[in-house]
Amino acid sequence: MISLAGRDLLHSWPRFVLTGFGLGLLIGVTLSMAGIYRGMVDDAQALLVNSGADLWVVQKDTLGPYAEASSLHDDIYRSLLSLPGVAKAANVTYLTMQVRHDKGDVRAMVVGFEAGQPGEPPFLIAGRYLTRGHYEALADAKTGFRLGERIQIRRHEYTVVGLTQRMVSSGGDPMVFIPMKDAQEAQFLKDNEAIRNDRARTAANPALNRPGIPGLLEAVQASQSSNHNVNAVLVQVSAGMTAEEVAAPIRRWRHLQAYTQDEMKEILVAKLIATSAKQIAMFLVILAIVSAAIVAFIIYTMTLGKLREIAVLKLIGTRNRTIAGMILQQALGLGLIGFIVGKTVATLWAPIFPKYVLLEPGDAVRGFVIVMVICALASTLAIRAALRVDPATAIGG
Amino acid sequence: MSPENTGSTAGFGIRIEGLRKRYGAGDAAVDALKDVNMIVAPGEVVGLVGPSGSGKSTLLKCLGAVIEPTAGRMTLGEEIIYDDGWRIPDLRALRRDRIGFVFQAPYLIPFLDVIDNVALLPMLAGRPNHLARTRALELLAALEVTHRAKASPSQLSGGEQQRVAIARALANQPPVILADEPTAPLDSERALGVMRILNRMAQQYRTAVIVVTHDEKIMPTFRRIYHIRDGKTYEEAGEGRDIS
Numbered sequence: 001m002i003s004l005a006g007r008d009l010l011h012s013w014p015r016f017v018l019t020g021f022g023l024g025l026l027i028g029v030t031l032s033m034a035g036i037y038r039g040m041v042d043d044a045q046a047l048l049v050n051s052g053a054d055l056w057v058v059q060k061d062t063l064g065p066y067a068e069a070s071s072l073h074d075d076i077y078r079s080l081l082s083l084p085g086v087a088k089a090a091n092v093t094y095l096t097m098q099v100r101h102d103k104g105d106v107r108a109m110v111v112g113f114e115a116g117q118p119g120e121p122p123f124l125i126a127g128r129y130l131t132r133g134h135y136e137a138l139a140d141a142k143t144g145f146r147l148g149e150r151i152q153i154r155r156h157e158y159t160v161v162g163l164t165q166r167m168v169s170s171g172g173d174p175m176v177f178i179p180m181k182d183a184q185e186a187q188f189l190k191d192n193e194a195i196r197n198d199r200a201r202t203a204a205n206p207a208l209n210r211p212g213i214p215g216l217l218e219a220v221q222a223s224q225s226s227n228h229n230v231n232a233v234l235v236q237v238s239a240g241m242t243a244e245e246v247a248a249p250i251r252r253w254r255h256l257q258a259y260t261q262d263e264m265k266e267i268l269v270a271k272l273i274a275t276s277a278k279q280i281a282m283f284l285v286i287l288a289i290v291s292a293a294i295v296a297f298i299i300y301t302m303t304l305g306k307l308r309e310i311a312v313l314k315l316i317g318t319r320n321r322t323i324a325g326m327i328l329q330q331a332l333g334l335g336l337i338g339f340i341v342g343k344t345v346a347t348l349w350a351p352i353f354p355k356y357v358l359l360e361p362g363d364a365v366r367g368f369v370i371v372m373v374i375c376a377l378a379s380t381l382a383i384r385a386a387l388r389v390d391p392a393t394a395i396g397g
Numbered sequence: 398m399s400p401e402n403t404g405s406t407a408g409f410g411i412r413i414e415g416l417r418k419r420y421g422a423g424d425a426a427v428d429a430l431k432d433v434n435m436i437v438a439p440g441e442v443v444g445l446v447g448p449s450g451s452g453k454s455t456l457l458k459c460l461g462a463v464i465e466p467t468a469g470r471m472t473l474g475e476e477i478i479y480d481d482g483w484r485i486p487d488l489r490a491l492r493r494d495r496i497g498f499v500f501q502a503p504y505l506i507p508f509l510d511v512i513d514n515v516a517l518l519p520m521l522a523g524r525p526n527h528l529a530r531t532r533a534l535e536l537l538a539a540l541e542v543t544h545r546a547k548a549s550p551s552q553l554s555g556g557e558q559q560r561v562a563i564a565r566a567l568a569n570q571p572p573v574i575l576a577d578e579p580t581a582p583l584d585s586e587r588a589l590g591v592m593r594i595l596n597r598m599a600q601q602y603r604t605a606v607i608v609v610t611h612d613e614k615i616m617p618t619f620r621r622i623y624h625i626r627d628g629k630t631y632e633e634a635g636e637g638r639d640i641s
Contacts, residue, residue: 001520011508312504317521319625344457392463
């Protein structure tokens with residue numbers, strides 16, 4: 001038996017291809033939305049894995065340092081190092097800001113870290129690691145910065161000496177790594193006018209500017225303009241200990257919060273990107289409904305255009321299931337064309353997106369199944385219309 | 398009917414006795430067919446003529462097993478297919494295998510080429526594709542349209558389309574063909590051409606052909622004409638002009 005659906009498809013292929021292309025763009029958007037969500041999760045995962053930490057020690061009662069602000073004294077890491085099971089502990093700061101360079105501003109997460117400690121990028125794709133204590137930076141390739149380029153963070157200029165890859169914040173912003181002291185300064189540095197006002201106000205305070213105590217005023221002013229806080233301490237656990245075993249005494253005795261990798265991932269995925277995920281899910285549902293409506297409309301109108309032929313087919317003895325199969329196959333064919341176009345365009349335009357779009361094969365398979373199910377469901381309206389055609393209408397009168 | 402008129406040997410193509418069709422019930426009931434009697438022998442072509450509303454289409458639909466008559470009897474070949482109720486369980490298969498249809502417009506399937514339009518019926522009946530196509534080619538050759546076998550219906554002239562439609566009607570070698578105004582859109586020459594083909598095919602394949610028509614051009618070609626008025630049939634001898 002010949003394929004009636006295939007013959008009809010070949011006969012009116014321009015209409016099928018154009019409709020399939022339109023549907024494919026819609027499917028491409030749907031796959032890209034799923035890819036954006038996957039990219040966000042992957043960014044979060046990369047952030048955690050690339051930090052090299054087993055534990056994040058943050059301010060008590062906060063979900064810091066990524067989901068909430070967290071502030072700790074920068075000497076806490078010393079007491080953490082004394083705990084059993086702690087191999088390494090290092091301060092880190094995170095500050096999302098505009099980093100200026102000669103071509104304009106780049107939104108980036110500026111990370112303060114200590115060389116050779118957790119928080120340092122695990123690999124470079126070009127250049128070298130920091131060798132000086134100040135004014136050198138490592139940048140993710142996504143920033144667009146070049147080796148040797150001068151970039152400005154707050155008031156100071158930094159030289160980019162190394163480039164990393166896939167070092168992004170949970171929001172997808174590329175990271176720029178600078179020495180811890182510079183980062184602390186950048187995070188809390190006031191403008192000159194504010195510093196001058198603060199100094200004048202302190203000098204005018206007789207309690208802080210006593211003539212009999214030389215150096216007091218300078219000491220107070222120095223403490224006002226310097227910062228000894230960090231956002232978190234990253235801890236690496238010794239072999240033979242679990243992160244949870246090390247975290248328990250930190251929570252109990254140090255009055256700090258400590259998160260394991262799994263807990264931090266839960267915070268990032270379930271809290272930080274949860275709203276975005278819901279937003280994307282809503283779009284996916286809407287796009288699925290729109291796709292279904294388009295397929296249903298196209299197949300239905302195509303079927304209405306063939307009612308006379310369907311009546312003739314029924315009159316000459318074609319079974320209902322053959323006619324239903326023809327319409328179903330056409331709907332599935334449309335879905336197949338749409339999916340191929342959609343997958344192709346999603347793959348082609350994924351690198352152009354400002355945020356990371358991760359197109360997973362599993363999502364493609366799930367998307368294909370969903371498209372086919374939607375097309376099958378969408379064809380029911382047309383099948384119903386076709387099966388209701390009275391073969392007598394082929395005979396005049 | 399006289400066998401010498403038709404060249405028939407034995408048996409009936411189709412025989413209809415006391416056929417009735419009532420639409421609705423009670424006071425709203427309408428008797429579209431009151432007493433229809435027809436006999437058409439294998440190889441014979443008869444005309445069925447009547448004014449609008451006389452019941453022609455209803456009769457055609459009853460004969461085509463598309464609607465169920467209210468009472469009467471229909472015999473196809475040697476088999477009673479209706480006797481106050483259908484005697485055949487699968488009417489779809491009956492229409493596919495034992496009744497050929499030719500319409501006013503050819504109604505070829507636009508997305509199938511000519512050969513597959515004809516081969517579709519044998520394929521639907523379960524014949525292998527290559528045998529169905531062999532049968533289709535044989536019919537297209539008989540109707541002199543073999544050279545258009547691979548063409549799309551839209552590439553054919555009106556006359557060629559009608560010939561393909563006749564080939565399709567003959568594809569499963571049905572004992573009867575129902576032709577509904579097959580010459581209406583054609584000029585005299587083409588209309589007579591179609592009648593010539595129907596007569597030739599009826600003879601060649603021993604098929605009974607009932608042609609529903611208003612077309613005065615083809616009336617002289619019938620040897621017998623059934624008039625239908627107020628749901629009843631009246632037989633009349635035709636001129637039976639030789640158009641071979």
